[in-house]
Amino acid sequence: MVKTDQVNFSTKGNGDIIDITALIADKIHNSGISSGTVTIFIPGSTAGLTTIEYEPGLLEDLPQFFEKIIPSNISYNHDRTWHDGNGFSHLRAALVGPDLTVPFTDGKLQLGTWQQVVFLEFDNRRRNRSVIVQIIGE
Amino acid sequence: MVKTDQVNFSTKGNGDIIDITALIADKIHNSGISSGTVTIFIPGSTAGLTTIEYEPGLLEDLPQFFEKIIPSNISYNHDRTWHDGNGFSHLRAALVGPDLTVPFTDGKLQLGTWQQVVFLEFDNRRRNRSVIVQIIGE
Amino acid sequence: MVKTDQVNFSTKGNGDIIDITALIADKIHNSGISSGTVTIFIPGSTAGLTTIEYEPGLLEDLPQFFEKIIPSNISYNHDRTWHDGNGFSHLRAALVGPDLTVPFTDGKLQLGTWQQVVFLEFDNRRRNRSVIVQIIGE
Numbered sequence: 426m427v428k429t430d431q432v433n434f435s436t437k438g439n440g441d442i443i444d445i446t447a448l449i450a451d452k453i454h455n456s457g458i459s460s461g462t463v464t465i466f467i468p469g470s471t472a473g474l475t476t477i478e479y480e481p482g483l484l485e486d487l488p489q490f491f492e493k494i495i496p497s498n499i500s501y502n503h504d505r506t507w508h509d510g511n512g513f514s515h516l517r518a519a520l521v522g523p524d525l526t527v528p529f530t531d532g533k534l535q536l537g538t539w540q541q542v543v544f545l546e547f548d549n550r551r552r553n554r555s556v557i558v559q560i561i562g563e
Numbered sequence: 564m565v566k567t568d569q570v571n572f573s574t575k576g577n578g579d580i581i582d583i584t585a586l587i588a589d590k591i592h593n594s595g596i597s598s599g600t601v602t603i604f605i606p607g608s609t610a611g612l613t614t615i616e617y618e619p620g621l622l623e624d625l626p627q628f629f630e631k632i633i634p635s636n637i638s639y640n641h642d643r644t645w646h647d648g649n650g651f652s653h654l655r656a657a658l659v660g661p662d663l664t665v666p667f668t669d670g671k672l673q674l675g676t677w678q679q680v681v682f683l684e685f686d687n688r689r690r691n692r693s694v695i696v697q698i699i700g701e
Numbered sequence: 702m703v704k705t706d707q708v709n710f711s712t713k714g715n716g717d718i719i720d721i722t723a724l725i726a727d728k729i730h731n732s733g734i735s736s737g738t739v740t741i742f743i744p745g746s747t748a749g750l751t752t753i754e755y756e757p758g759l760l761e762d763l764p765q766f767f768e769k770i771i772p773s774n775i776s777y778n779h780d781r782t783w784h785d786g787n788g789f790s791h792l793r794a795a796l797v798g799p800d801l802t803v804p805f806t807d808g809k810l811q812l813g814t815w816q817q818v819v820f821l822e823f824d825n826r827r828r829n830r831s832v833i834v835q836i837i838g839e
Contacts, residue, residue: 427598427700429668451780458766460703462602462740462835464664468675470616482778482788490792494632494770496595502620512620516628524664526740526800528835530705535833540799554786557673559592559600559666561837562703563697565736565839602738602802606813608754632770640758650758654766657753661816683787695807695811697738697804699837 428560435553436462436472436546439497439514440488443544444479445556446536452558453529460530461562466523468557471514471548473521479541487545491517497549514547521545529562566594566698573691574610574684577635577652578626581682582617583694584674590665590696597620597677599700604661607626607693609652611659611684617679625683629655659683667700704732704836712748712822715790716764717775719820721832722812728834729805736806737838744833747790747824749793749797754774755817763821767793773825785835790823797821804837 432448445465453463465474477483501512525542528535536542546552570586591601603612605700615621640649663680666673674680684690708724721741729739741750753759753807777788801818804811822828 426667429598460705462837462839464666466664466666466673468673468678470614470675470678475795476746476799478777478779478791480782482780482782483791483795486788486792487776487795490771490796495628499587502623503616503618504620506618506620514626515616515621516624519613519621520628520659520664521796522660523614523797525798526664526742527804528649528705528742528833535705535742535744535835537746540744540746557666559673561600565738567804567811602804604802604811605803606811606816608752608813608816633766640761641754641756642758644756644758650762653754653759654762657751657759657763658766658797660798660801661752664802695804697811699738 426458426563428458429496432558433555434519436551438551439547439549441546442484442487443460444541445544446541449542450534453532453560456560458560458562459532461507461560463527463529464559465525466557471511471518472543473518474523475521475543476540478539479543498527511549514549517547564701567594567645568696569693570696574689576689577685579684580622580625582679583682584679587680587696588672591698594698596698596700597670599698601665601667602697603663604695609636609649609656611656611683612663613659613681614678615660615681616677617681649687652687655685678693702839704734706834707831708834709831712827714827715823715825716761717822720817721820722817725809725818725834727771728809729836732836732838734838737836739803739805740832740835741801741808747787747794749794749821749823750799750801751797751819752816753819754815755819778805787825790825793823
């Protein structure tokens with residue numbers, strides 16, 4: 426069985442980290458599928474998906490890390506094309522990747538106790554985001 | 564239903580970024596599967612998969628970024644073993660990862676308008692590449 | 702068909718890289734599923750999954766690379782919360798990601814000849830690890 430849906434939320438722009446675990450868990454609950462994988466996918470190229478322990482310290486550390494390795498205040502060739510100043514957003518998104526696959530059994534995501542699914546907003550402005558949630562299983 | 568296939572193409576060596584979106588879309592079209600996930604996988608350890616907006620600026624920015632964080636002109640322990648000078652290729656590939664999973668519905672990849680599936684060649688020479696495309700769905 | 706299982710092993714702490722390919726191959730062999738994908742997932746936020754050529758040089762290069770971009774000897778905001786000194790572990794894990802999806806056909810993982818599935822231990826102490834292995838196919 427395959428069920429495809431999406432979750433929608435707003436972000437405050439670059440550096441914003443959204444815990445989408447409950448949104449994903451809800452889609453699994455409503456799917457009627459007991460065991461399988463959920464593929465979470467961002468249809469866009471200025472954000473990324475990963476998992477973290479969602480606590481205030483890391484919500485500062487993670488943006489600081491990306492600012493260090495891919496600074497927002499230098500010039501990128503991408504900006505020559507579009508002049509929207511978000512070359513850094515595209516590079517960070519390419520590095521982290523747009524997809525995350527998580528197994529679930531008995532309707533429950535197989536995450537660790539201190540592990541949440543997070544959407545990393547890299548774009549340089551507020552965005553309304555839709556993320557695809559596709560559930561495959563039995 | 565599971566269909567496993569592969570796509571083949573050539574690269575110009577390190578820094579080459581190949582847009583393989585049309586190749587993947589074609590395999591989905593021919594699979595007879597309407598909705599599901601496509602798993603794209605590189606059977607090798609000197610290249611990576613991600614998505615980007617495929618435009619000329621980023622095709623320069625991305626290789627420059629990898630050159631900055633994993634330089635090609637320094638010595639790696641890997642080169643002690645094989646003396647083929649591509650230690651940097653292996654590190655970049657391990658960082659980006661060999662797999663990408665993309666949902667599709669009604670035979671159509673659920674990518675954003677400005678988002679393409681790309682193969683990042685990290686090896687230090689021209690390569691003929693085969694990438695696995697596995698489609699699961701109904 | 703969906704089969705969910707786990708593999709268990711011990712690590713020596715940060716920098717330890719475990720080749721789990723044979724453990725995964727064994728689960729596929731025992732699943733009775735011939736073709737499909739295996740989703741490997743870490744239920745925790747201080748380790749990562751990727752593939753490498755498992756040879757002694759890279760087993761040194763990879764930890765050195767992570768030490769360079771996310772040093773273990775500087776202070777992170779995460780450590781303010783928990784005081785366990787593993788902020789660097791969390792950042793490295795978020796960067797690499799907890800999931801890996803590998804296709805298999807005729808019961809055989811579609812890896813390259815010089816490519817192994819590896820568990821990257823980022824935590825700052827020895828750990829007993831359980832990793833989820835979910836097989837979907839026919």
